[in-house]
Amino acid sequence: MQMGIPGMTIFAATLAVACALNASPCNVIDFGGKGDGVTDDTAAFQAAIDAVAGRGAGKIIVPYSPKGYRIASPGREFVDGKPCRGQLVIPPVRGLNIAFEGEMPCKLLYSYQVRPPESVKSNFTPTRFGTMGIRNTCIFSDWTPPEERDPKARPWTILSTVEGTSCNGKFSMSQVSIANLEFRAHLDKDAMYPKGGCVNLQNSSRAIVRDSQFCLDDNVGDTFLKKSLQPNPCHTVGLMMSGDQNDNQVLNNVAVQGFRYGLVLGEHVVADYLYVHNCEEGIVFHDSTHLSTINHVVAQHNRVILSTAPDGLFGHRAAECNVIVGSVNFESGRGLLPEVSRLVAGVSDPGNRLRGSLVWHQPWGDGEFPVVGAANFRITRFGTER
Incomplete structure (x- = not known):
């Protein structure tokens, strides 16, 4: 593989053999x-991935870097004729x-909203573009993918599995684990929405993600440029877990921010502390015949917090969703910008596919938790459970 550095092709090949x-x-x-935040590190990451794949198992270490790792090469539409749409x-x-493992657990992001200039007189700072200043082990993309407006099409992401042939999920491999990493997709500041997402694991039969976050490379609102995040015609996703007939889906201390769909989930999910922000649909289930449980969700400024996916979204089938959500602590974002992040529904399940329960809590505000459908889903406000 051409690394763009003299002698690096032979050196990387030698390392790959040693790793294998x-x-x-x-x-x-x-x-x-x-x-260094400037060099295109795509080839280096892909060489490490290929070396681990060559032996069938292994870990890729990503040391902390203040500037982050830049992934700039275009995504690959197909791999050996199979759909992919990943830069890595x-x-x-x-x-x-x-x-994949970064050096230390991520510090999770805060929500974003446009604060007026006069807020500088108070304890708040006006929102402006720029990365979040949180020192995490970061992998970021500055490549803008083609717009994909077909909800059934595969999304563009920084890291992706390849479509296979096993089970309904079309699995091509056994398990992917991600720990201590921040993935940042590129925000197109002319359109004011991202055209690609972060990670697609739908073709891995097992997925484990912890202490990681999936977000944008810029804030979603800017007071000085008079811009804020816009409704996204592209079907972008922060993190997509395994497809139908999966098992062993674990998320622990995971955050998503700024996408049309934050987390896209199926069955066998066990999650503890999910942080969803500025998404049009924060947590989306396509099917969960086997029970999925989420202990706690912090949801700030999402249009919809929990939803069921339409049939065919990203190739998933729509089926019954058996889900228990222990608690949701939310802020509605009403009256604030970005407008696209104002709460419309706490739960949106127009097909009444959800089975299970959810308890919600709003620490301040008007105390409303709008629901669309969800006739078979028990929704209660914290403190009123019987």
């Missing part, structure tokens, strides 16, 4: 990664068990 012959983790720096590709290797 022993169980030591692959460090992306050893494959030519710079993490997890190869279709039967039984592959691969882990």
Whole structure:
């Protein structure tokens, strides 16, 4: 693989062989990664991924870098004729068990809203463009994908599995784990919405994500430019977990922000502390025949917090969704910008596919939690349960 550095092709190949012959983790720096926020690190990451895939299992270490790792190469539409749409590709290797791990757990993001200039007189600072200033191990994209407005089409993402043939989820591999990493998709500041998302694991039969977040590379509102996040005609997703007939779906301390769909989930999900912000639909279930449980959700400024996906979204089938949500703590965003982030429904289930329960709490505000459909889903306000 051409690394763009003299002698690096042979060096990376030697490292790949060494990685494939022993169980030591692959460090992306050893494959030519710079993490200087300027160099295109796509080839270095892909070389490390391919080395781990070559032995069928392994871990990719991503050291902390103040500037982050830039992924600038265009996404790949197909891999060996199979749909992918990822800038970084997890190869279709039967039984592959691969882990991506940053140096330390992510500090989760705050919600974004446009604050007026006069707020500088108070304890708040007007919202302005720029990265969040949170020191996480960050992988960011500045490539703008083609617009995809077909909800049944595969979304563009920074990291993606490849479509396979196993089960309804079309799995091509066994398990992906992500820990301690922040993925930032590019916000098109002319359109004021992202045209691509962060991570697509729909073709891995198992997925485990912890202490990580999936967000935009800029704030979603800017007082000085008079701009804020707009409704997204592209079907973007922050993090998509495994497709139908999966098992072992675990999320622990995970945040998403700024996408049309924040988290797209199926069955066998066990989640603890999900943080969803500025999404048009925060948590979306396509089917959950086997029970899924979420312990706690913090939801700030989402148009919809929990929803059921229409049939065919990203190729998933629409089915009954058995879900228990222990608690949702939310802020509605009403009266604030971005307008697209103002709450319309706490739960949207027009087909009445949800089965289970949810308890919600609003620490301040008007105390409303609008519901669309959800005739078979028990929704109660915290403190009023019987």
